[in-house]
Amino acid sequence: MYGKLAGMTGTADTEAYEFQSIYGLETVVVPTNRAMIRKDENDKVYRTAKEKWDAVIADIRACTERGQPVLVGTTSIEVNEFLSSELSKAGLAHQVLNAKQHESEAAIVAQAGQPGVITIATNMAGRGTDIVLGGNIERQIDAVRSDESLDPEAREQKIAGMRAQWVKTHEQVIAAGGLHIIGTERHESRRIDNQLRGRAGRQGDPGSSRFYLSLEDPLMKIFAGDRLNTIMVRLKMPEGEAIEHGMVTRSLESAQRKVEQRNFDIRKQLLEFDDVANDQRKVIYEQRNELLRSDDITETVTAMRHGVLHDTFRIYVPADSVEEQWDTSGLELALAAEYQLKVPVVQWLAAEPNLDDEVMLKRILDAADQVYAEKIALVDPAAWHQFERNVMLQSLDSHWREHLAALDHLRQGIHLRGYAQKNPKQEYKRESFELFETLLDTVRKDVTKLLMSVQIRTEAQLEAAERPPELENVEYHHSSYEEALEGGEGATGSDGQQPKVNALPKVGRNDPCPCGSGKKFKHCHGRLS
Structure with missing residues (x-):
């Protein structure tokens, strides 16, 4: 693209x-523009999550006591809120960044570098913004400058005092060690860990970072939990004691690389499948752009029509076959039913027993061209060319959408081919190519069928079809014309007979029948009346 x-x-x-x-x-x-002086300390690994959180809170408390700002990174909003509640229980004031406080987020980040400030952030919040050591006073200065109650001299004095105070605060934070980063869990990707660490030590500022882990963390359970747990048990490490060694940190980074490789393989496989559809997409869009750019696609339609008729012809008259294998009557019916093309193929063969199949095919193509030319002659050529382009675009778009749905359906189950000792990628490429060829054949056939079957009527024919039929020389006949004219009270039925009179007495439906059969009237003579 x-x-x-x-x-x-x-x-x-x-x-x-x-x-x-x-x-x-x-x-x-x-x-970097300035030398990186941030101190990235080794990870601390604890046996349980409770020990880890106790150590995190202890480290936060130590930082606030010496006036060092702290940024704590969590992996999810749930962990963020859990740590916030634990800090509240410990009596440590803090700010929370978890993408739920959009209005105050910028202000929280601006003041996250002040002495002793604690900020908890998720991966989705607080990224890409410099945390200024000592706090960002630009907003406060802008507020003073916009304060109309102060005269210009008082305004400048106040701003100068704010800057002087910020310099003292900035130096105090630097003396305390700069911004301290605490990671509460290793992420699957080292890139996210580096993003968190990158909040500190920017532009040559001092800073430090450390990750606190436990054997109950998801990543540790998968890759290193059992081995480290065995080591801790053998060393008889007391509760609250952590493993802190470069080897452990390197082992965790190795585990992260394995996860990254797995995720990379998934993305790469998805890309390889998408490349198949992308190659087909290029062909379709190239054809579509040619249709949009062309004012006259007669040559394209003619080639398409000849190709479709040739394929249909070869179904009934195979190449390199003898006359006994030809189904000329079936060919006639197929051409008439699908493409409204009536050609006397049987008569041709009866009149010319030695008729060659190539000559027969040429006659069919010439007949189709003649029928098509007669249709074009009835309308404006520009309008017909626009109609051809619209038909092709509509057919191409419709079948392309269906083709994409078919590719998605094929991809969902193609991995099962691996159980049959087949390469799913090669099977997907093969079957998707077959589907693509079917798509192109279907588009050619549908466009040809529609353009050959369309009926064109002139204005005179339309007016004649809409005009009501004229009634001329119509005679009216009646079986009893005189009686119909006379009407009156003495008129009898159409056959001249008198109305039938019922001689039976009036009997209820559930009463016994007068004939003496013992049945109810409705089950005896009542059914006849």
């Missing part, structure tokens, strides 16, 4: 292999 691809991000280095293998892009690491 795009001729050139490029981008810039601070955490692309961990995804360099994916950029290279999928997009063919090299990843270049640009050195």
